Each structure stands twice: as structure tokens, then as C-alpha cells.
Amino acid sequence: MSRLLTCLAFCLCFSTGIALEADAADLANPLAYAPPAVTHSLISEIRGGVFVHALGTREDGSVDINGEVLFSKPLMPADPLMAFLVPRLHLGATVNTAGATSEFYAGFTWTYDITAKVFIEGSVGAGFHNGETGRFRVPDRLSLGCSPLIRGTGSIGYRFNENWSIMATVEHISNANLCHANQGLTNYGVRVGYSF
Template sequence: MVGLLGFEAANAADLTTPLAYAPPAVGVGLISELRGGVLAHNPAGRESGSADVNLELLFVKPFQPADPVMAFFVPRIHLGTTINTAGDTSHVYAGFTWTYDFTDKLFAEASFGLGFHNGKTSDFVPRNRLALGCSPLFRESASLGYRISQNWSVMATVEHLSNAGLCNDNQGMTNYGVRVGYVF
């Protein structure tokens, strides 16, 4: 009976251990991670049929709460660019990234910020180009990632830019792709 109670106590303690954990590396200076990848450019609409190159810097969190759930609510600041290889709409962006670690290998992310683009905003927009209405646009992204090692990760990413109906035209742009990250 005592052995059985000891076993139950150990299992109860295991249940209080959170699934999330602190990232494997803290970062050097202000930069915590560098990412790069290739995205399909707006495959479901105008300007489809080309690829984008994506580069992104993520900065360290201003502080890291011990509780993993609370740590999720403290974002990292990011700066990045998505450059179209065919001369269509490209953009630079900045915002906040929230990361949740399901395990020491599997994680999910969401980000929100603003993007400044070189696309079309006027009333006359050629049929093969996006009518984005204005600049800047809101930029959101989501990723599902896997840590290959302490420093390297790979992630499937979707990013979307839109003016949320604040300007006349609002076709928006959604890109899908794969990125690789390196944690310093």
C-alpha cells in the first residue's frame, strides 16, 4: 500500500510539470534568432506564380517569466522583409511574436505588426497586380515549428497582409512557405 501511495504521489507531481519550457538558448546581446526561407507568393490570387525570399530578426524578450503560460504572453520584437523574386509586391515589417513550446522540439508561433509594401495602392491597378489600397498594412503570421537541435529549427509559415477594410481596396496578400531559424 505504501509503495502504491508513493507511486501515486509521483504521478501527481508529474501532472504539475508544464508541457512548455524555456527556449534552449537565450541569445547574444539584443538578437535572439535569425530566420530565412522561401514563400509561395499569394498562390490563391493575383500575383501568384512566383516565390518570395523571407528574412527575419527576432530580439530577446525584455524579461522571461518562470511560469511557461505567463512567458507566452511576453512577445519578442521582430523585424523582417519578404522580397518577391519576380518584381511583384515586396514588403518590410515589424511587430511582435509570441511563441509557445509544446515540447522541447515542437512549437507554435503567432505574430502581429505592420508591413510597408511597394505594391499598388492607386485606383488604377493592372489586372495581374494586387490592389492593396494603402500602406502600411496589418501583417499577421503563424508558424508551426520543429527544433532540429539547440540552435536550428524549421517551420511551416503563413503570412497575411491586409488593410482590414480601412482603405478603398483591400485584396490582401497571403504567402505560404518554409523557413529555417538559427538561435544565437
């Protein structure tokens, strides 16, 4: 099966004129995230980690604890590109350890495998927070304008094996100027994931 996938990948690249630079091991794996043909559980992955909170703003100087659950894809196309386009639903929370802004969030995650080990990821959704929304500024809090906010993340990760991975993540919440204040909040951190 591995040789068949390698042959198909070579033919595709040759026919489109793309130069092959990946090694033979990477050619045996699809480039886009493709879950197994049969879903074994409702949950596909759980993650946990630590973020540096709002670095460089009036809320900096503390740490967030992050936890997230990613659900299995509702559709699993055989084509790797189509499989990438189908997102996973996620639910999670980022809780500040010093009483600053925390959030509960939900949204969609897209994962793309650069190699069998290295992947990049993006997500978008809504974040419900306990931060300041008023017009008057609080000295040690950001003015976020309203709740919920638009939440987005970007990650680059590495898979140790089929179950364990680690990723560097940037998380941002903002109202895209839909409310009277839009200072936004950005956290930077590291998370560990366990896939089922």
C-alpha cells in the same frame, strides 16, 4: 534538476485533474517558450526562407525570399505561461523575385512549445509594401488599398537541436477594410531558424 522539473509537472497535472500523456522527456521541459534567465545577446534568433507568392491570385507564379531577425525578450518571467505572454520583437523583409509586391515589416512574435521539439507560433505587426494602393486595378497586381498594412503570421515548427529549427509559415497582409481596397496578400513557405 531534470527530476525536480518532472516531479513538479506531475504534481501540477495531478492536482488539476489533467491526464498525463506526454513522455518523461517532455515533462522535463516547460510547455511555453522560456528563454534563458540571462540574455546572452540582443538578438535571439535569425531566420531565412522561401515563400510561394500570393498563390491563386493575379500575382501568383513567383517566389519570395524572406529574412527575419527576432530580438531577445525584454522581460523573462520564471513562470512558463507568463514567459509565453511576453513577445519577442521582430524585424524582417519578404522580397519578391519577379517584381511583384515586396514588404518590410516589424511586429511581435509569440512562441509556444507543444513538446521539446515541436512548437507553434503567431505574430502580428505592420507591413510596409511597394504594392498597388490606387483605386484602378493593374492587371497583374493586387489592390492593397494603403500602406502600411496589418501583417500576421502562423507557423508550426520543429527543433533539430537548441540552435536549428525549421517551420512552415503562412504570412498575410491586409488593411482590415480601413482603406478603399482590401484584396490582401497571402504567402506560404518554409523557413529555417538559428537561435543564439
